[in-house]
Amino acid sequence: MAKKLVEIKNLKQYFGSPSNPIKAVDGISFDIYEGETLGLVGESGCGKSTTGRSIIRLYDITGGEVLFNGENVHDKKSGKDLKKFNREMQMIFQDPYASLNPRMTAGEIIAEGFIIHGLYKNKKERQEKITSLLEAVGLNKEHANRYAHEFSGGQRQRIGIARALSLDPSFIIADEPISALDVSIQAQVVNLLKQIQKDRGLTYLFIAHDLSMVKYISDRIAVMYSGKIVEVGPADDIYNSPVHPYTKSLLSAIPLPDPISETKRTRIPYTHEEQDETASFHPVNDKHFVYGTEKSFQKWMNNTSI
Amino acid sequence: MSQHDQKIDKELFRIVGVQNEEAEKLSNKSVSFWKEVFLRFSQNKLAIIGLIVLMAVILMAIFVPVFSQYNYREQLGVYNAAPSLSHWFGTDDLGRDVFVRVWEGARISLFIGITAAVIDLIIGVLWGSISGLAGGRVDNIMMRIADVLTAVPYLLVVIVLLVVLQPGLVPMIIALSITGWINMARIVRGEVLSIKNQEYVLAARTLGANTKHLIIRHLIPNALGAILVTMTLTVPSAIFTESFLSYLGLGVPAPTASWGTMASEGNNAITNAPWRLLFPALFISLTIFAFNAVGDGLRDALDPKLRK
Numbered sequence: 001m002a003k004k005l006v007e008i009k010n011l012k013q014y015f016g017s018p019s020n021p022i023k024a025v026d027g028i029s030f031d032i033y034e035g036e037t038l039g040l041v042g043e044s045g046c047g048k049s050t051t052g053r054s055i056i057r058l059y060d061i062t063g064g065e066v067l068f069n070g071e072n073v074h075d076k077k078s079g080k081d082l083k084k085f086n087r088e089m090q091m092i093f094q095d096p097y098a099s100l101n102p103r104m105t106a107g108e109i110i111a112e113g114f115i116i117h118g119l120y121k122n123k124k125e126r127q128e129k130i131t132s133l134l135e136a137v138g139l140n141k142e143h144a145n146r147y148a149h150e151f152s153g154g155q156r157q158r159i160g161i162a163r164a165l166s167l168d169p170s171f172i173i174a175d176e177p178i179s180a181l182d183v184s185i186q187a188q189v190v191n192l193l194k195q196i197q198k199d200r201g202l203t204y205l206f207i208a209h210d211l212s213m214v215k216y217i218s219d220r221i222a223v224m225y226s227g228k229i230v231e232v233g234p235a236d237d238i239y240n241s242p243v244h245p246y247t248k249s250l251l252s253a254i255p256l257p258d259p260i261s262e263t264k265r266t267r268i269p270y271t272h273e274e275q276d277e278t279a280s281f282h283p284v285n286d287k288h289f290v291y292g293t294e295k296s297f298q299k300w301m302n303n304t305s306i
Numbered sequence: 307m308s309q310h311d312q313k314i315d316k317e318l319f320r321i322v323g324v325q326n327e328e329a330e331k332l333s334n335k336s337v338s339f340w341k342e343v344f345l346r347f348s349q350n351k352l353a354i355i356g357l358i359v360l361m362a363v364i365l366m367a368i369f370v371p372v373f374s375q376y377n378y379r380e381q382l383g384v385y386n387a388a389p390s391l392s393h394w395f396g397t398d399d400l401g402r403d404v405f406v407r408v409w410e411g412a413r414i415s416l417f418i419g420i421t422a423a424v425i426d427l428i429i430g431v432l433w434g435s436i437s438g439l440a441g442g443r444v445d446n447i448m449m450r451i452a453d454v455l456t457a458v459p460y461l462l463v464v465i466v467l468l469v470v471l472q473p474g475l476v477p478m479i480i481a482l483s484i485t486g487w488i489n490m491a492r493i494v495r496g497e498v499l500s501i502k503n504q505e506y507v508l509a510a511r512t513l514g515a516n517t518k519h520l521i522i523r524h525l526i527p528n529a530l531g532a533i534l535v536t537m538t539l540t541v542p543s544a545i546f547t548e549s550f551l552s553y554l555g556l557g558v559p560a561p562t563a564s565w566g567t568m569a570s571e572g573n574n575a576i577t578n579a580p581w582r583l584l585f586p587a588l589f590i591s592l593t594i595f596a597f598n599a600v601g602d603g604l605r606d607a608l609d610p611k612l613r614k
Contacts, residue, residue, distance in 0.1 A: 053508075056512050057512075058508055058511060058512065082514060083514045086512065086513060086514035087514075089512075090512060090513075091508075091509065091512045093505040093508065093509060094505070095505055098504055098505040098506065099505035099506050099508075099509055100506055101506040101523075101524055101527070101528070102339060102528070103339055103527040103528060104523075104527075109506075112510060112513055112515075112523070113513040113514070115519075116510075116513050116514050116515050116516075116519060117513075117514065138330065139330060140330065142332075143330075143332070145336060146332060146336050147336070147337070147338060147339060149339075150332055150336065150337075151332070155330065160509070163509065163513075166513075167513065
């Protein structure tokens, strides 16, 4: 089995007053293996984006730990260590309109990391690097001097991807990178992400709420519900033989692009089942795990045909 | 065979129009943000008129006292003379040329207005950005201090201050700055609060940016518009307050001329020499109007969405 690149152990992220916190992420654990794409899905407000932002240190976590290559990310670190970590882990943001500074040109946006890290001080070298990054995302040299508002949504998102690639990271968190784009552009951006992953051997944490898109890009899928991961496993297992009732409900909500089967599709409603503190991960097979108490796990397994 | 089982052969299609590379082409000419602001501003007639008036007032204030044949404190022996070819705006009760005094007054008024605006800018931007960036308890304390300062009756503070410090230029500026910066601080804080949570700032943070980098590269360039507008709108209010305080007799001492003191003195002669009140009052209104027009124009140009 491949090496674990990122290990998340009992990650907790609470907001608001300590006496009555909002538990955005409530003790989740999962691993991301080198070279894979882990899809993180769930409904709006279930804590997907918070998880991504906590991993990359945009928030100070409440509890638990995040290990990257065996090193704790959230330990107090010197500026130098932090910069090394920044170069390894990058993020692609959701809104291509908000994620580019309107006062900067595409070239300046991509070169921002170079300035922060003092890379490519030679002007010509920096220009070449910017050009090669623009070309990697299907844009060209002339786009470097354009301002963000001159680009279309898909082009902006690709500039965001070029920025994330600028420091040659090994791990990228893509926080709903396609949900703000047109469907035709979504495919373009997802294919670009796949291509870049192949070329550069990247590892992705792909956060989305569109299950069909997640299935297309992911090797494994983690389903998140109300601050907890309820089911994690290989994409095909999750898609074809879900065990947790929430996953089943989520899958039943995907519209089908065929009018005949679409009329036959029935949605499975999900009623929240409170899990007590004995809840833990139960293996369905060696890669597929479901979170719950022993009792509910047995019940769910009986309702599932594998 | 039902229709959706039919396979369509790819060979039947041919690209006739746009090729892939051309799809990425941007046909518009590249326009930077500030260039676009300038274009929008120049389409606003009122703002352009305001700008021209303002330029004229500033140029006259600079050159008239230098090149005029009269000095603003020189007594010419012609008392309360009506406007004529030799004295364009007439003379006052001590025989001084009103035209030169109006432009000398413009110097004082503009100096006070602009200095007050610059001081507001420095204190307000620092206070507001520290408050907005720090957030939490620091933000709370800093903004409550500002609230308390605004709650104190402004005119009372100014009058007490001017009585203690003897009327003059410096106490006038201090008086204007004591509470003037609060508005700027609030606006900058608001801008900082909204900008610091923008995704491009988060992106810079994931790239490893420190606070200094964030302030210089992201916060200042994006808050600049709001700061500029607030500043242009601070100048006329400072000029107005100065004129108003001078009119109450709390302004700069004689023989220095400011628009407010001139209007105050002219008020006594309104029946026999109305030009002594008319001209300073006219220029106070014109200048305030011009600054407001330019400020409004700037605001509309910077954020077209705000326009009603």
